[in-house]
Amino acid sequence: MYGPTEDAERTAFRMAEKKYKLYYDNTRKKKQPRPVDLSDVTDFKSISEAYHRNAELPSGIFPIHCDLHTPIFCLESHPGFYFIPGALPVEEQCRWIKESLTSFPQPPNRTNHNAIYGPLQDLFAAAKDNKVLIQEEQYCGTNNSEVEIIENDINVPTWNFFDQSGALSKGVTCKSVLASVLLRKLRWSTLGLQFDWSKRSYNISLPHNKIPDALCLLAERMAAPTLPLGEVFQAEAAIVNYFGLGDTLGGHLDDMEKDWSKPIVSMSLGCKGIFLIGGKSREVPPLAMFVRSGDVILMAGQARECFHGVPRIFTDKENAEISSLELLFSDEEDSALLEYIKTSRININIRQVF
């Protein structure tokens, strides 16, 4: 007999996550990722190449034709799942990488940092400028108003970015954290209708901005092949996930949206990763596939009810496959974006909520 935790550890989905996740090889002198057998990982890039050569496709995978410049592939095993390899041209990838780092984490959009630090303005610029985030409380610094502030109970600490020199003058009692560390620890931001992770629901009363028009149009165009003629996808919310080496997204379902006939439009940017699509329970062995910068996945209908996750990203030069991004981000002003994306993956997934 196994307890609930042991059971969860033994599901087919969990086993696949364990197979692909990053482990370090401690037997070697240098800390190195343990080699992993990737022979079972479906590669839609080579399937697309086979399709263009008119070669036979692996069994269970079939193309559908649409107006996009690339074919869309479907899985017999997962109705409602669509994979569009190289859907986004590299210029468009660069644009969304830049937005994901500079504008999407801006308030009123929320990020994983909100719970601890409150809204943070211009995190990416602060990291680039080597700033430090400092908790401002009255006992920091030289003024003598400590007693008065505490008595009046108005001592609400706020966090603000400062130059490192400014940070030193604040004194040693302040809590502080480097902006570059916070950027590395940025795991998600939410656009449009804000998702409340604690309640696992959309909180329409939270202040929010509309999703940028260009992103709505992109999602509408990508979603079209999954919808009956004349029906239009309305992008109302999006989650942006940020992955560094060793970061994973555990198996989950996205079941908070009302209408599951509408797809989730999910785009990959930056380093290559492995995406797992399973079944309606964790007991079903998932299919593993590579997700590269510019790939788009659509999950509609029955695929909306399937567990999925990302157990691994690759940040080494050979496996990350971001050379075309490196060429486009070669300007001096883009060097911070390039530095970030060389070791990161970003996923933007867009939803119609109602």
Ligand SMILES: O=C(O)CCC(=O)C(=O)O
């Ligand atoms: O990162 C990915 O490719 C998947 C993201 C996802 O499934 C989610 O945010 O719900």
Ligand SMILES: [Fe+2]
């Ligand atoms: Fe998801």
